[in-house]
Amino acid sequence: MTFMVANFKSHQTAVQARTWVNYFSSSYKSKIGEVAVILSPSFPNLSIFTNVPGALLGAQDVSPFPPGSYTGAVNAKQLRELGVEYCIVGHSERRRWFGETNQTVAAKCRELWEVGIIPILGLDADYAQSQMAALDVDGEHPLIVAYEPVAAIGTGHPQSTRQVDEILGKLLPVIGNFPILYGGSVTAQNARDYLAVEGISGLLVGAGSLDANEFAKIIDQA
Ligand code: PGA
16 A cells, blocks of 8 residues: 655645645546545644545644643544544654654654554654654554655755665664655655655655645656
């Protein structure tokens, strides 16, 4: 199974989100069974993406706490109720701008597992050991790992496939058997090259997913 994850980040008004869905629905040729397409809008737009044919719903964040008195927090149960099946946690932007620590990420994963949502963990190669160890994964809980070199995120300068291959060689023993995605300036032009790297099971796409036709083309490379 190849995972193609769109991370819309803090983009898209509701009108833009609806337009995206319309364009995507007309340009995307579903490959159900071969490719899992996961669309991750920001919270207010989740309901707009619930019924996109051939696509699954992802979230970009979740509360590290259970339901309760945590003002402003969106909990895992609420996400599940909306049909969310995957959730990005520990993205480098969350770590950098929102102070997300390994402990917070671990708590978020526990909340997600509790309701059956699969975490997509943003992993930094330099801290992979501690980031994985903090999760305390035991093989019982599902997880997808997204390897995203910080210098390649949103810069238009993807890491070379040779470097990705080299770094994955070092990361594999740390990550184990979980599917690994590459993320960082993926486009329809380079998607196929990254998917060809041994050990890569899919892509996490930011800017390249904001244009529905471009994202459909990226999926076509799988
Ligand atoms: P990018 O973002 O595709 O815009 O580089 C990827 C990500 O941050 O998930």
